[in-house]
Amino acid sequence: MEDKNNPEESANKPKNFIREIIDEDFKTNKWGGNVHTRFPPEPNGYLHIGHAKSICLNYGIAKDYKGKFNLRFDDTNPSKEEQEYVDSIIEDIKWLGADFEDRIFYASDYFEQMYNWAVELIKKGKAYVDDLSAEEIREHRGTLTETGKESPNRNRAIEENLDLFERMRKGEFKNGEKVLRAKIDMMSPNFNMRDPIMYRIVHAEHHRQGNKWCIYPTYDWAHGLEDSIEKITHSICTLEFENHRPLYDWFLNELGTYHPQQIEFARLNLNYTVMSKRKLLQLVQGKYVDGWDDPRMPTVSAFRRRGYTPDAIRNFAEIIGVAKRDATTDIALLEYAIREDLNKHAPRAMAVLRPLKVIITNYNITEELDAVNNPEDISMGVRKIPFTRELFIEQTDFMEIPPKGYHRLTPGGEVRLRYAYIIKCEEVIKNDKEEVVELHCTYDPETRSGTGTSNKKVKGTIHWVSADNAIEAEVRLYDRLFTVEAPDADKEKDFVEFLNPNSLEILPGALIEPSLKNSKPGDRFQFERHGYFCVDTKFSIDEKPVFNRTVTLKDSWGKKNN
RNA sequence: UGCCGGGUCGUCUAAUGGUAGGACUACGCCCUUUGGAGGCGUCUGCAGAGGUUCGAAUCCUCUCCCGGCAGCCA
Numbered sequence: 001m002e003d004k005n006n007p008e009e010s011a012n013k014p015k016n017f018i019r020e021i022i023d024e025d026f027k028t029n030k031w032g033g034n035v036h037t038r039f040p041p042e043p044n045g046y047l048h049i050g051h052a053k054s055i056c057l058n059y060g061i062a063k064d065y066k067g068k069f070n071l072r073f074d075d076t077n078p079s080k081e082e083q084e085y086v087d088s089i090i091e092d093i094k095w096l097g098a099d100f101e102d103r104i105f106y107a108s109d110y111f112e113q114m115y116n117w118a119v120e121l122i123k124k125g126k127a128y129v130d131d132l133s134a135e136e137i138r139e140h141r142g143t144l145t146e147t148g149k150e151s152p153n154r155n156r157a158i159e160e161n162l163d164l165f166e167r168m169r170k171g172e173f174k175n176g177e178k179v180l181r182a183k184i185d186m187m188s189p190n191f192n193m194r195d196p197i198m199y200r201i202v203h204a205e206h207h208r209q210g211n212k213w214c215i216y217p218t219y220d221w222a223h224g225l226e227d228s229i230e231k232i233t234h235s236i237c238t239l240e241f242e243n244h245r246p247l248y249d250w251f252l253n254e255l256g257t258y259h260p261q262q263i264e265f266a267r268l269n270l271n272y273t274v275m276s277k278r279k280l281l282q283l284v285q286g287k288y289v290d291g292w293d294d295p296r297m298p299t300v301s302a303f304r305r306r307g308y309t310p311d312a313i314r315n316f317a318e319i320i321g322v323a324k325r326d327a328t329t330d331i332a333l334l335e336y337a338i339r340e341d342l343n344k345h346a347p348r349a350m351a352v353l354r355p356l357k358v359i360i361t362n363y364n365i366t367e368e369l370d371a372v373n374n375p376e377d378i379s380m381g382v383r384k385i386p387f388t389r390e391l392f393i394e395q396t397d398f399m400e401i402p403p404k405g406y407h408r409l410t411p412g413g414e415v416r417l418r419y420a421y422i423i424k425c426e427e428v429i430k431n432d433k434e435e436v437v438e439l440h441c442t443y444d445p446e447t448r449s450g451t452g453t454s455n456k457k458v459k460g461t462i463h464w465v466s467a468d469n470a471i472e473a474e475v476r477l478y479d480r481l482f483t484v485e486a487p488d489a490d491k492e493k494d495f496v497e498f499l500n501p502n503s504l505e506i507l508p509g510a511l512i513e514p515s516l517k518n519s520k521p522g523d524r525f526q527f528e529r530h531g532y533f534c535v536d537t538k539f540s541i542d543e544k545p546v547f548n549r550t551v552t553l554k555d556s557w558g559k560k561n562n
Numbered sequence: 563u564g565c566c567g568g569g570u571c572g573u574c575u576a577a578u579g580g581u582a583g584g585a586c587u588a589c590g591c592c593c594u595u596u597g598g599a600g601g602c603g604u605c606u607g608c609a610g611a612g613g614u615u616c617g618a619a620u621c622c623u624c625u626c627c628c629g630g631c632a633g634c635c636a
Contacts, residue, residue: 014576042636077635134634141632145563148632179634189565191632200634219636243566243631264567266629271573277636319585321575323568326629330573333586343599350596376599407597416595449595461595528596557597 013064016322018057018236018263022065031233035067038232039093039100040074040107040223043085043207045277046292047092047300049313049334050268056317057265058236059098070230071100075108076222078206086207088292092300097310107217107226108209114217114225115169117255118180118198122161126254127198128154129164130181137179140186141194148186148194168201171214175201182221184250192247196220224248224260232260238267239324268320269328272480273298274488274495288499289481293538295548296481296503306478307524307534307550312341331480335551342524342532342550347373347380350418350463351512351527351547353475355392357438357467360423363389366468369449371419383515387420390467392511394529397462398439400428403561407460409439416461418528422447422454463528470511474546475533477505510547519545529553 013019025031037058041051062069071093075081093100121127130153132140142148156164168178180199188194198221203214217225227235235248242264252259269275274283275298283289283297292299295306303313316337320329348371367387373380398409409415414424420443427440446454481503487495516525521537531552539546 016575020578040636044636074636080635137634138632143563143632144565147564176634191565194632197634202634216634218634223636239567240630241636245566266568319574323575325568327574330587333574336586339598348596348598375596405597418595420595422595458595460597463596526596526598529598530596531598553596553598555597560597 013060014318014321017324018234018265018322019061021261021263022061022234025233034231034233035062035065036070036231036233037062037067037236038070038072038227038230039098040072040226041089042074042077042080043082043089044077044080045085045281046088048275048277048280049270049298049300049303049316050275052092052096052300052313053268053317053320054236054238055093055096055098056314057322060314060317061234061236063099067233068103069098069100070103070105070232071098072105072226072230073107074219074223074226075106075206075208076217076219078202078204078209078216081207083207088301092304095304095310096300096313103230105226105230106208107222108206108213110222110226110229111209111213111217113229114222115215117225117257118165118217118221119162121182121198121254122165122180123158124254125158125183127180127182128156128161129168130154130179130195131177132179134176137197141191142186147188150186151181151195154183154195165199168199168215169213171203173201175203177201180215182247182251184247190243190246192220192244193250196247220244220247221251224252224262225255225257227260228252228255228258231258235260235262237262237264239264239326240267264324265322266324266326269326270298270331270334271328271485272331272482272487274482276488279488279495282496286496288496295476296478298481305534305537306548307342307532308338309341309345309524312338315341328486338551339532339554342526344376345374346524346526346532348375348528349513349516349525350385350465351473351475351510351516351530351533352392352394352463352465352470353507353510353527353530354395355465355509355511356395356398356436358391358393358423358464359438359440360389360391360443361426361440362442369419385419385513385515386466386469387417388466388468391417391464392467392470393417393439393462393464395436397460398425398436400436405557405560407557408462409460414456414458416447416449416458418461418463419449420464421445421449422456422458465511465513469514471514471517472544473510473512473516474539474544475507475510475549476536476546477507477549479503479505512545512547516545524550526553 039055039058059069130151140149179197181195184193186194199215202216245262248262293301293305368384370382371385402410416422423441423443429438431437482498483500484498487498521535521540523535532550533547536546536548
């Protein structure tokens with residue numbers, strides 16, 4: 001067996017039931033040693049993290065088994081689809097690193113072939129034109145317990161069907177006036193087999209085909225044909241299509257054409273968010289969020305903007321696994337994946353989000369101190385940060401009356417300034433509203449970071465910026481979009497009622513260390529003791545960058561005190 | 563109610579007739595110039611009842627529970 005056909009290629013990957021099927025297919029030589037998968041989005045919305053799971057699954061399999069992976073737009077419904085979505089989907093898939101090479105296809109390019117196949121089925125007496133209205137068809141379909149009734153048009157002559165179908169295509173009929181149906185079995189316990197509709201009339205402009213067509217194939221009719229045309233081996237889809245598999249198989253069998261295997265897996269659900277495109281569209285159109293790429297959305301473009309990395313998302317897709325049982329993944333797993341990646345790769349910086357002024361009364365010079373860019377990776381080097389008499393620290397790093405266990409600055413207390421000296425708080429300055437506005441401190445020259453001339457130990461180390469050199473920035477903190485784990489589970493209340501009013505907090509007066517001056521949109525950093533941040537690509541301007549918080553650092557102190 | 567699919571730690575996921583394991587979370591300890599990271603440890607699970615078997619999460623039967631399906635959406 002040549003290397004290309006060696007399933008051992010994927011031996012070190014975690015196995016799931018789909019990879020096991022493929023391993024078995026290699027053993028039986030079912031596909032002649034080929035693996036060819038595809039991701040078939042409908043361009044009617046932006047990709048979300050659930051799609052990312054599917055992309056990673058399909059592309060990962062193709063890659064590991066030395067097969068191919070296609071991107072195919074399932075653009076069979078002109079009333080919902082737009083070019084904007086096509087563009088965003090291509091961008092997102094490329095960003096995720098799923099390489100479809102030159103294989104980007106459109107179902108609408110197959111319409112002529114599909115039409116011919118439909119004619120073939122009509123000629124075989126396996127499809128017919130029906131004049132029934134949508135409502136009548138529904139009534140004839142039956143219910144969960146009752147079988148369906150056959151349409152009076154079911155046994156039309158083949159010639160008549162051919163003529164009517166051709167005239168449907170020519171545009172002689174209005175929307176809904178006629179449909180083409182497969183002649184299968186109105187008694188089937190599976191609704192999908194009760195003479196499903198293959199074509200409906202839609203007089204609408206298609207984003208790629210213009211007005212060339214006014215009949216459009218339905219999913220059930222089209223999907224297997226698309227897979228067949230592209231010689232897909234494993235047509236992987238989500239669980240809700242399980243009931244459609246008999247129909248997928250029926251069409252391909254009747255046509256006697258290349259027949260891929262449909263395999264279903266459980267879609268991704270995440271708690272504290274919603275995942276359906278319809279609901280995401282509702283959030284966008286209702287202006288609950290600032291577009292599909294609002295950093296609070298679970299879309300790929302939002303995650304990108306928020307600072308997530310393709311590596312982290314791919315790793316997440318791997319650790320959640322693939323199975324057939326319905327599951328809701330804890331958002332903590334996603335956050336773990338992003339922290340793990342950024343911890344290793346994001347350079348550190350100091351940023352004060354809510355500044356409190358500190359004056360070191362016994363310090364009158366300026367020094368350049370060394371700071372490590374990433375303690376996890378010393379190859380990332382060191383940088384200089386200026387230390388001056390006037391500084392800013394975080395408001396939350398000082399408490400006049402500290403709770404037990406508080407490690408930071410208190411009146412008369414000592415704390416280390418990261419990469420600098422240990423300081424002691426000598427005096428607390430307040431305004432007339434009794435709010436702390438300034439701290440007067442003294443520093444101990446023997447405690448300079450790295451010199452080791454003092455054995456003095458303090459409990460806490462806090463971050464700071466120099467008042468003279470800090471850069472102003474806007475920082476945006478994001479919290480989960482919903483206040484409950486399953487926003488769409490309530491039958492009484494609409495999911496928007498569970499929107500978290502505090503999901504976005506804007507801090508316009510943050511101060512960041514001067515080394516961040518040259519950061520560019522998309523750059524990622526760890527702001528020490530805060531979390532990971534990414535320069536926003538939408539609202540940043542040169543004079544004032546905007547930083548999106550990707551994810552917080554784990555905070556065992558904050559957690560304990562909540 | 564008919565058909566299809568599915569039930570393993572709090573969550574996700576392995577074990578394919580032979581010691582129920584991993585990851586996340588939580589909690590504790592150690593370490594720490596990020597209350598980060600890291601290290602160590604703890605807690606917690608086969609939906610239920612029968613059966614087959616030397617041996618069952620795995621095979622069989624019944625029960626219970628959950629999801630999907632009655633678009634000219636995908």
